[in-house]
Amino acid sequence: MAKGGYMLKLSRYVLYDILRSRIILAYTLFLLLVSLSMFQMEENNSKALLSLLNIVLIVLPLVSLCIHYHPLL
Secondary structure, three states, X not given: XXXXXXXXXXXXXXXXXXXXXXXXXXXXXXXXXXXXXXHHHOOOHHHHHHHHHHHHHHHHHHHHHHHHHOOOO
C-alpha cells in the first residue's frame, strides 16, 4: 500500500473517532450556531469575528475539562 493509502486509512479512523464523540459534535454544532448568529447580527465582520474569538476562548477550556473528566462520553 502506498503512503497515501495509509494516510487515507488513518484519516478515516480519526474521522470516525470524532464522529463517535458526542461532546465534540455538540461543541461543533454550538460553534456553528453561534458563528452563524454572530455574522447575521453584525454588519461589521471584524466585530463578529472578535466576538466569536472571545466565545471560543471562554468555552474551549470548559470543553477540555469536560472531555478530561468524562472520557467515556
